[in-house]
Amino acid sequence: MKKIAIAGLVVVLVMLVAWFLRPVGLDLSQEKARAWIEANATTYILDGSGLALRNSIDESANGCDQCFVFVYEFVSEKSGYGSRREGADQNISTPHLIVVHTVRGKVTEAVTDGYFDELNRKYLGM
Numbered sequence: 001m002k003k004i005a006i007a008g009l010v011v012v013l014v015m016l017v018a019w020f021l022r023p024v025g026l027d028l029s030q031e032k033a034r035a036w037i038e039a040n041a042t043t044y045i046l047d048g049s050g051l052a053l054r055n056s057i058d059e060s061a062n063g064c065d066q067c068f069v070f071v072y073e074f075v076s077e078k079s080g081y082g083s084r085r086e087g088a089d090q091n092i093s094t095p096h097l098i099v100v101h102t103v104r105g106k107v108t109e110a111v112t113d114g115y116f117d118e119l120n121r122k123y124l125g126m
Helices: 001-020 026-040 042-047
Strands: 046-056 067-076 094-103 106-112
Touching: 026 042, 026 046, 026 067, 026 094, 026 106, 042 046, 042 067, 042 094
Parallel strands: none
Antiparallel strands: 046 067, 067 094, 094 106
């Protein structure tokens, strides 16, 4: 009876490991990137709308397995980036591009307009 229980446990463990190590393809990575923007990118969250995928790049040819880059576009109702606490928030419709890098479905980099690091919520170069 113990051998059957141990064998069952081994099977369950192998299945769990296989599930966690499953490949994360373009479609799932794209879904995760979009969900991340909608939940975490402060420039988008404050007043963004019209989030649309503009381009996707598979980085596996560059030696990075399950790595993707997604370029999304959206429009904010106010100028500026992030939470806009700095006062740069004129009421003007502003188009943005956000470039999101994923590795195995996890967002590793997200930059709006090449200027604002959404992941760390700070301006680049500062």
